[in-house]
Amino acid sequence: DAGITQSPRYKITETGRQVTLMCHQTWSHSYMFWYRQDLGHGLRLIYYSAAADITDKGEVPDGYVVSRSKTENFPLTLESATRSQTSVYFCASGRRSGEQFFGPGTRLTVL
Amino acid sequence: GQSLEQPSEVTAVEGAIVQINCTYQTSGFYGLSWYQQHDGGAPTFLSYNALDGLEETGRFSSFLSRSDSYGYLLLQELQMKDSASYFCAVRDLKDDKIIFGKGTRLHILP
Numbered sequence: 092d093a094g095i096t097q098s099p100r101y102k103i104t105e106t107g108r109q110v111t112l113m114c115h116q117t118w119s120h121s122y123m124f125w126y127r128q129d130l131g132h133g134l135r136l137i138y139y140s141a142a143a144d145i146t147d148k149g150e151v152p153d154g155y156v157v158s159r160s161k162t163e164n165f166p167l168t169l170e171s172a173t174r175s176q177t178s179v180y181f182c183a184s185g186r187r188s189g190e191q192f193f194g195p196g197t198r199l200t201v202l
Numbered sequence: 203g204q205s206l207e208q209p210s211e212v213t214a215v216e217g218a219i220v221q222i223n224c225t226y227q228t229s230g231f232y233g234l235s236w237y238q239q240h241d242g243g244a245p246t247f248l249s250y251n252a253l254d255g256l257e258e259t260g261r262f263s264s265f266l267s268r269s270d271s272y273g274y275l276l277l278q279e280l281q282m283k284d285s286a287s288y289f290c291a292v293r294d295l296k297d298d299k300i301i302f303g304k305g306t307r308l309h310i311l312p
Contacts, residue, residue: 134305136301147298150301193246196244
């Protein structure tokens with residue numbers, strides 16, 4: 092089915108572990124984005140990608156790594172998870188216009 | 203730096219009209235977007251203003267005035283299902299980054 096999917100939907104991990112959140116879109120949108128959403132902060136951009144093999148930092152990139160070897164996939168890795176990274180993570184895709192399509196989100200808890 | 207300001211909460215009555223404002227400080231941007239998010243859900247796109255003026259999509263309208271650094275989302279004929287959070291967002295012209303406001307929680311009374 093066409094759309095944007097994220098996996099896992101829920102994840103519990105421990106401090107110091109590496110975690111990868113997956114994002115896959117079927118629209119062939121050139122732009123993909125990762126956001127985190129926390130109470131009181133709204134949506135904050137972590138990383139974005141304008142095309143395959145092109146990525147750039149957003150507002151809060153520290154502690155995260157991204158890659159984009161294929162247009163449809165944009166995984167986000169927490170290299171060594173910390174409690175402050177407990178959050179809801181949204182992936183989105185879109186064209187150069189202001190319209191973005193969001194995935195269902197991943198709720199991550201770091202113990 | 204860039205920042206977007208929205209009221210944190212707005213309350214309105216079912217059937218009425220409500221306006222959610224968004225003021226911003228940025229050196230330049232492509233346009234102003236609006237998103238709706240229900241509790242536990244993902245943001246969904248509502249509208250995009252690339253140019254000054256009013257854009258209408260059904261019960262929802264969005265307005266942009268670059269000279270006033272101001273935009274708003276207008277919701278008409280409010281329904282209970284419109285109870286949600288609403289976010290404005292801009293894409294910065296210089297570095298292509300996207301900034302979201304912190305969101306406005308809309309409460310609708312029967």
